[in-house]
Amino acid sequence: MKIIQTNNAPAAVGPYSQAVEIDNLVFASGQIALNPATGEMAEGIEAQAHQALKNAQAVIEASGAKWENVIKTTVFITNIDDFGKVNEIYATYFKQPYPARSCVEVSKLPKGALIEVEVIATK
Numbered sequence: 001m002k003i004i005q006t007n008n009a010p011a012a013v014g015p016y017s018q019a020v021e022i023d024n025l026v027f028a029s030g031q032i033a034l035n036p037a038t039g040e041m042a043e044g045i046e047a048q049a050h051q052a053l054k055n056a057q058a059v060i061e062a063s064g065a066k067w068e069n070v071i072k073t074t075v076f077i078t079n080i081d082d083f084g085k086v087n088e089i090y091a092t093y094f095k096q097p098y099p100a101r102s103c104v105e106v107s108k109l110p111k112g113a114l115i116e117v118e119v120i121a122t123k
């Protein structure tokens with residue numbers, strides 16, 4: 001098992017690693033829209049979706065896996081009415097054939113985030 005750590009994504013906001021690699025799989029923790037340079041949360045669902053996806057990509061790339069090799073994602077959003085907006089942005093980060101995905105509405109996310117994105121990739 002290998003722990004992945006990068007300054008190109010926000011530091012963990014709790015007792016977890018940014019990602020854990022085992023065999024040929026990289027399990028990344030959920031990313032919220034904190035700017036890794038400033039620690040500030042992006043504002044609004046669109047900006048948060050971009051930042052959360054960028055953070056997830058930075059973690060995966062820090063592991064040496066390719067973003068194209070993401071196989072499964074989970075998207076947590078605090079308002080399912082944002083589903084369409086999130087899909088539009090999400091689709092710009094992935095090419096077909098898309099990874100498997102679950103998208104769920106949750107009541108609250110850490111630090112008041114509107115979205116959290118979790119990914120699993122192969123190496």
Ligand SMILES: C=C(N)C(=O)O
Nearest residue numbers: 014029030031032110
């Ligand atoms: C942001 C997280 N991934 C967490 O708190 O677990």
